[in-house]
Amino acid sequence: MTRDTTPTDRGEPTRTHSRRRALALAATGAGALSGCLTDSGSDIVSEGGADDGSGGENGSGADGGSEGEGGGGAAPSLPRVEDPPAATYVPTHFEAMRRLDPVEAGEYLLEPMVTYPHRFWNVTGDRVEEAAPTDEHDVHLMVTVRDAETGRILPAETGLRVTVGREGESGTPNAPWPMVSQEMGFHFGDNLSLDGDGTYEATVRVGAIDARKTGSFAGRFEEPATGSFTFEYDRSFRESVIGDIAYVREESDWGARGAMANGAVGRGGGRSYGDADRDGPDHVDAQRQDADRDHRGEPRWEARVGDRRYGTYWRPPEEGELPPAAHLPGTLQGEPVLGDALLAASLLSPGSRFVDGDERYLAVSPRTPYNRSMLPMTAIDYALRREGETVASGSLDPALDDEVGHHYGTALGDAASGDELTLSVTTPSNASRHAGYETALLETGEVSLALEVDE
Known part of the structure; x- marks a missing residue:
C-alpha cells in the first residue's frame, strides 16, 4: 500500500484493537481475517479461516460477536473505531456486496445491492440513534435510484418502498431508510429478515420527487414507478460478501479524517453531476487549490488497499456525486464548512433557467467532504443584509437540476456586491449514515x- 507521507493532523481516536492485533490484521491481507479480535474479544473467522469454510453455524463467516459490526445472525463481527472524531473519518474496512443488474422503473433506473446486515445510524432532527443488526437479520438490501436517461443519482426524497418475498410468493413490505455512505453515496437501505435460503424477489416502488426541478429534469419524475429484481440468498452468497471484505491495514488510519472512495459513481451508464466542460483561469485556479488542500486547509493524503483508495485526496468531477464547487454555474460565493458539511454557494445571473423572471438565483449545495455526496433532508434559511439592514430573508427550497444536482435555492430580486449573506442550517441532513459519517454532518x-455580484 502506498501513501502520501506529507504530515497532517488526523487526530488519534480510540481503536478497538490492540497494536499487536492490528499488526496481525495487516499481515493477513485484505479479505482473510482469521483470528482477529473484535470488541468483545471473540475471533472473526472469515472464508479462508475456518476449517470447514463456513465460519459459523449460519455459514456466513461470522462468529456472532455482539460488539463488532454485527450482533449475531448473518452479521459478521468487524472491528470498529470506538471513539471516532466529530468529523468524516476512515472506517476500519471496505464493505463487500453483490451488485445486481440495474432495473428500469418508468423514468428511474434502480441499482440494487445486497450484502451482510450492517450497523447504521438514523438521524431524526438532531438526534442520532444506532441501528445494530440483530439475530433475525439476514441481509442489508440497498437500492440506488438514478435517472434512466443520464444515470445520475436522484434523491427521491419522497421515499421508496420495497416488498421482499420468496420468488412467486407474496412478500413483506418495507420502507428502507434514505442513507448516505462513503462507498455507495446516497441510496436507500435497511436490514431485512428472510425465510431461509432460496431465491427472493424484491418489488421496488419509487415515489415522485417533490423538489423543484430545472434544466432537463423540469417536468420529470412526477409519477411513482415500480420495478422488480431477484437475488439468491444462500451459503455461497454469505461466504462471498464476507470473504471479500477488505480491511484497512494501517491501524493509524482507522478513524483518521478522510473517506473511502465512492464506488457508486460512474456506474449506471451515466455521468456525474457537473462534469460539463468548464475553463477559464478562475476555474483552473479554484480546481488547483482544491487539489492541494482539503476543506480544513490541511495537505491532502491518499492510501490504498489493492485498487481501493481512501483518504482526503481530491476527487475529480467524475468521482463525486455532486460537482466540485468550482464547477457550479454562476459566480461561486464560497464553500463554508459547518459540522464538516460543505455549503457550496453560487449566485447566478438574472434570468437564468432557475427563475421565472429576471431575478438572480442563489444555489446552495450541501455535500459531504471528499466524496461530494448529496445531503438531502436538510433545512436551510437565509438572510441578506446591506449596511446592517435585512433586504431579503426566508427558507431555501429543495431543488433538483441536471447540472447542479440536488441543492437548495431561492430567487433574489435585489443583491449587490458587499451584501452579507447568512446561511442558517436549522436541521442537519436527516439521511441515515453508514460508518464514517455518523459523527459528522450533524451541526446546526x-x-x-x-x-x-457581477453587474
Whole structure:
C-alpha cells in the first residue's frame, strides 16, 4: 500500500484493537481475517479461516460477536473505531456486496445491492440513534435510484418502498431508510429478515420527487414507478460478501479524517453531476487549490488497499456525486464548512433557467467532504443584509437540476456586491449514515459570506 507521507493532523481516536492485533490484521491481507479480535474479544473467522469454510453455524463467516459490526445472525463481527472524531473519518474496512443488474422503473433506473446486515445510524432532527443488526437479520438490501436517461443519482426524497418475498410468493413490505455512505453515496437501505435460503424477489416502488426541478429534469419524475429484481440468498452468497471484505491495514488510519472512495459513481451508464466542460483561469485556479488542500486547509493524503483508495485526496468531477464547487454555474460565493458539511454557494445571473423572471438565483449545495455526496433532508434559511439592514430573508427550497444536482435555492430580486449573506442550517441532513459519517454532518448554526455580484 502506498501513501502520501506529507504530515497532517488526523487526530488519534480510540481503536478497538490492540497494536499487536492490528499488526496481525495487516499481515493477513485484505479479505482473510482469521483470528482477529473484535470488541468483545471473540475471533472473526472469515472464508479462508475456518476449517470447514463456513465460519459459523449460519455459514456466513461470522462468529456472532455482539460488539463488532454485527450482533449475531448473518452479521459478521468487524472491528470498529470506538471513539471516532466529530468529523468524516476512515472506517476500519471496505464493505463487500453483490451488485445486481440495474432495473428500469418508468423514468428511474434502480441499482440494487445486497450484502451482510450492517450497523447504521438514523438521524431524526438532531438526534442520532444506532441501528445494530440483530439475530433475525439476514441481509442489508440497498437500492440506488438514478435517472434512466443520464444515470445520475436522484434523491427521491419522497421515499421508496420495497416488498421482499420468496420468488412467486407474496412478500413483506418495507420502507428502507434514505442513507448516505462513503462507498455507495446516497441510496436507500435497511436490514431485512428472510425465510431461509432460496431465491427472493424484491418489488421496488419509487415515489415522485417533490423538489423543484430545472434544466432537463423540469417536468420529470412526477409519477411513482415500480420495478422488480431477484437475488439468491444462500451459503455461497454469505461466504462471498464476507470473504471479500477488505480491511484497512494501517491501524493509524482507522478513524483518521478522510473517506473511502465512492464506488457508486460512474456506474449506471451515466455521468456525474457537473462534469460539463468548464475553463477559464478562475476555474483552473479554484480546481488547483482544491487539489492541494482539503476543506480544513490541511495537505491532502491518499492510501490504498489493492485498487481501493481512501483518504482526503481530491476527487475529480467524475468521482463525486455532486460537482466540485468550482464547477457550479454562476459566480461561486464560497464553500463554508459547518459540522464538516460543505455549503457550496453560487449566485447566478438574472434570468437564468432557475427563475421565472429576471431575478438572480442563489444555489446552495450541501455535500459531504471528499466524496461530494448529496445531503438531502436538510433545512436551510437565509438572510441578506446591506449596511446592517435585512433586504431579503426566508427558507431555501429543495431543488433538483441536471447540472447542479440536488441543492437548495431561492430567487433574489435585489443583491449587490458587499451584501452579507447568512446561511442558517436549522436541521442537519436527516439521511441515515453508514460508518464514517455518523459523527459528522450533524451541526446546526450559521455561516456568513460577503457577496460578489457581477453587474
